Amino acid sequence: MKGMALRGRWVLLLVLVAIAVFTGIVNPRFLSVQNFLNILLQISVLGVVSLGATILLVSGNLDLSVGSLLSLSAYLGGLVIMHSASLFFGIITCLGVAVLFGLFNGFLASLERAHPFIFTLGMMTFLQGIAIVISRGSPINGMGGLYELLGIRDFFRVPMPVVLFVILLLVVHLFLTYFPLGRYAYALGGNQEASRLSGIRVGRVKIFLYGLNGLFVGIAALMLSSILDSALPTMGTGYELRSIAAVVIGGIPLFGGRGNVWGTLLGVLLLGLVSNSINLMGISANFQNVVLGAIMVLAVMFQGSR
């Protein structure tokens, strides 16, 4: 099983290289350092959301409300910055709201009354509704000092959101590999009942994992609103499915139990690279979704994920 996953990852890497080489032939500007930095910046927000999804999917859980939660937490953070002029309180609000709703999702998951697909779908609609009620449709223009702090700042030419994504990638790798709670996540995904019988407090682990997922959503919200220097009540739409797609392409099965962040990194890279390649090759916008969808299907089929 492990050998198959490893082979799948090499195939995915080859697909990435093939796309890069082909795009480079069609438009040599693709190979510029600036373009690669662009790709990394473009995937950084999805990457952070996908890290949270990785933790949940490994444990056999998922969260469809992350996109709405991203919108709501970014908007509330922006509101606080706008009214209090305090960047610190804005950041705390954004992260706090995201963690709070993450923990609430975890609480619902711990009750085990319904599959996470169902109740997080409900939460998705609920949170999106709150964001629209609070905002009354008006976006927030200007996120105070957040733009300068994160949005346009570079670290040795590497955009700060990319640096943050890489740091979080390593943190999640360490968490899943060496921390007891990380190991419990695999155990839950492998066999929840066996985990319970072996003494793992399944409910508490779920609450923690969903809370952690919320934290990643909050960080992603800060990153996205800083990059765009604005907060829109619908800005997170679509992140829930793209993050799950990236994780599954990366080799984590929907029922959990195996996989790691390196597969997720490849999945996120594939989505970002394909989108960038299509644009640089000048493929007509009407065909872009056809190409993107076909490559995603092929990647998953070659990967052998179920």
Next chain:
Amino acid sequence: MKRSILSLVLIMFLVLDVWGLAVAEEELEIAFIRATGEPYYQYGSQAAEMAAKMLGVKMIIYTSNLDPAQELANVQDAISRGVDGILIYAVSLSSERAAVDAASKAGVPIFFQYGYHPDLLPKSAGFMQIDLKAFARPLGEWMAENLESGKVAIIEGTLGRGDAEAYSEGFKEGLAKNPNLKVVAQVSAEWNRQKAYEAATNIITAHPDLVGLFVQNEDMAVGAANALERLGKLDQVKIVSQNGAPYGLDLIREGKLQLTNANPPSIASVMALRILLGVIKGEIEPGHFYWAPTQLISKDNLEVAYRWDADEKDIEAWLQLPLPEPVIPPPAS
């Protein structure tokens, strides 16, 4: 295996990089970034493409899928591709700062057809858009003048981007000229025909004596008109809408829609392209604001409406029209 793959990749990249340096620049190339692939943007990009061809300019079309992050990615990708200018139908009323900064840094002029923000105007090639509230106001005024009294409803687009809310506000301002008319329902159908059908059915069930309906685009107006026709209420309820799309003009021709305020994406995109090209060539000063062309259409002037589905003859004519004059921009959208 790992080593051979890595070596192969390295060699290919080196060869391509050298080859890339030898590639010469050719004709002017413009990126047209549209918010979605919906008809409004499709017709806009098609007209701009036709105009670009006539002007000897290459045009690449990108779609942002209403996602501000994808919009920024498209701008970055267009710059990486080496385009000479960017024409963009912005996703929202904000979130363009990063796009403007990226384009300014790369020295690529960027012209916006939506999303005006005063701070960004000086850094851009220009902004062109309609005044959302003022656009919907005449429709409310028409109802205020043509309906004596009674209940009025609004079917709105997707809430959360600022535009649907502004349209409702503008319409109500116009409607306020007749105090005997009252808005009794305001339902979002998310720019969707099927949802508008359902919304109209629900509204008329709740308010069988409804006399007026403002539907925020004609795609939804088709659904609403069908629902009212099925329920036998089409003669009782007067519908007004926005956009001037081909199917909207058909509704007016059939007498199902009384009035529409058109903002044809076709002529707007052609004008925007011409201004952007003028900025690139140094003939037009960048950083100005322009009102997009609009046209109130009823049965009386149906035949002279600017068509969304413009043909080559229309485009040729629009290329000869004088360009819109810059105006003093509104304080904020």
